[in-house]
Amino acid sequence: MLYDVSVNLDERSYEIHIGADVLDHLGDLCVDVGLKGKVLVITDENVGEYYAQTALNALESAGFSVSLTTLPAGEQTKCGDRVFELYSRCIEAELDRNSFIVALGGGVIGDLAGYVAATYLRGIPFVQVPTSLLAMVDSSVGGKTGINLPEGKNLVGAFYQPKLVLADLNTLQTLPIREYRAGLAEVVKYGIIYDAPFFNTLEKNIENLLEVGNIELRATVIGRCCEIKAEVVAQDEHEGGLRAILNFGHTVGHALENVAGYGTYVHGEAVAIGSVFAARASALLAGLSPVECARIANIFQAMGLPVHAPDYPWADLRIALNIDKKTVGGRPKFILASEIGTVGIGHEIPEEMMEQIWNGMG
Ligand code: NAD
Ligand code: GLY
Numbered sequence: 001m002l003y004d005v006s007v008n009l010d011e012r013s014y015e016i017h018i019g020a021d022v023l024d025h026l027g028d029l030c031v032d033v034g035l036k037g038k039v040l041v042i043t044d045e046n047v048g049e050y051y052a053q054t055a056l057n058a059l060e061s062a063g064f065s066v067s068l069t070t071l072p073a074g075e076q077t078k079c080g081d082r083v084f085e086l087y088s089r090c091i092e093a094e095l096d097r098n099s100f101i102v103a104l105g106g107g108v109i110g111d112l113a114g115y116v117a118a119t120y121l122r123g124i125p126f127v128q129v130p131t132s133l134l135a136m137v138d139s140s141v142g143g144k145t146g147i148n149l150p151e152g153k154n155l156v157g158a159f160y161q162p163k164l165v166l167a168d169l170n171t172l173q174t175l176p177i178r179e180y181r182a183g184l185a186e187v188v189k190y191g192i193i194y195d196a197p198f199f200n201t202l203e204k205n206i207e208n209l210l211e212v213g214n215i216e217l218r219a220t221v222i223g224r225c226c227e228i229k230a231e232v233v234a235q236d237e238h239e240g241g242l243r244a245i246l247n248f249g250h251t252v253g254h255a256l257e258n259v260a261g262y263g264t265y266v267h268g269e270a271v272a273i274g275s276v277f278a279a280r281a282s283a284l285l286a287g288l289s290p291v292e293c294a295r296i297a298n299i300f301q302a303m304g305l306p307v308h309a310p311d312y313p314w315a316d317l318r319i320a321l322n323i324d325k326k327t328v329g330g331r332p333k334f335i336l337a338s339e340i341g342t343v344g345i346g347h348e349i350p351e352e353m354m355e356q357i358w359n360g361m362g
Contacts, residue, residue, distance in 0.1 A: 027062025133183025182268025
């Protein structure tokens with residue numbers, strides 16, 4: 001193992017193991033956390049092609065009775081129909097309350113399989129095996145599970161913690177570069193919301209971060225993201241307040257994903273654009289300096305991420321904002337930065353200013 005992080009949540013505590021070739025140890029690690037019996041591995045067709053067999057072998061050789069189900073890849077899979085399909089797979093696999101689910105894939109599989117685990121038989125254990133950078137640094141940690149509705153992102157879900165998170169850095173070698181860059185958007189987020197020195201380190205290492213195979217650097221960066229997320233979640237598991245900082249850039253990001261159609265922008269790309277919007281609003285309303293505002297836009301651009309979406313009119317995004325989970329009484333709430341490393345929650349932005357910021361980003 002190269003890096004271990006603990007998520008401290010009393011009886012719901014668990015470990016995140018980050019390293020190369022750790023997938024081979026999946027079965028033993030499941031035994032170590034007390035899992036037993038039958039297991040259903042849920043993956044998508046891209047990830048399954050590369051890693052399902054390794055996961056199955058590791059689980060079988062540790063004595064588990066294993067079934068596999070493979071879903072189409074992509075955000076569209078995170079929907080209600082797939083939840084019911086997976087309940088049927090759970091029945092076919094004869095999962096009972098002593099059984100568990102393994103989510104092998106990116107954030108789509110993690111959120112969907114986690115939600116099925118949270119609700120099947122009123123909850124059975126599950127393990128996150130994130131294979132995208134975004135899932136390693138964000139979605140596999142902290143217990144948010146859920147699905148999209150046609151009306152909007154992540155509108156149905158449950159807080160439900162995994163028993164274990166296992167991030168095998170070698171899996172990143174097959175991750176398409178577009179998806180890898182999208183994951184970097186969430187990595188940068190942690191610097192903006194919590195850790196200015198980490199942001200500086202990222203700025204200095206953009207080339208190295210984009211290089212495939214730099215395992216040590218990746219372990220350190222992914223580990224630091226997981227530490228920050230674990231610290232935030234340990235203080236505010238159910239998002240009564242602080243945890244909302246993890247949504248920096250997501251208010252506009254989610255609206256854009258919805259308006260453009262899921263998959264047009266992958267999640268991390270939409271977050272990059274939403275973060276530039278939030279940085280500009282922060283400069284106008286929260287005291288962020290123009291220099292730091294520019295550094296935020298520049299780092300995303302240098303990572304090859306989009307920083308504006310000129311094809312989508314503000315009027316469409318504004319409608320989508322009304323069904324954001326953070327919108328109260330028709331007023332969207334934003335996380336804004338006073339400086340890189342420090343943010344506040346619950347900010348409102350005047351209507352005309354939101355439109356001006358969006359139109360000024362092109
Ligand atoms: P994803 O799961 O769609 O994965 C991206 C693409 O990469 C998919 O095509 C997938 O098949 C492929 N892929 C993944 N790992 C691969 C690998 N190692 N090799 C080859 N291909 C691989 O998307 P994502 O970016 O991982 O996650 C986005 C989702 O996560 C969104 O639905 C978002 O809402 C959710 N999310 C949830 C949380 C949370 O806290 N629960 C946090 C952030 C994002
Ligand atoms: N990705 C936001 C959260 O986990 O709270």
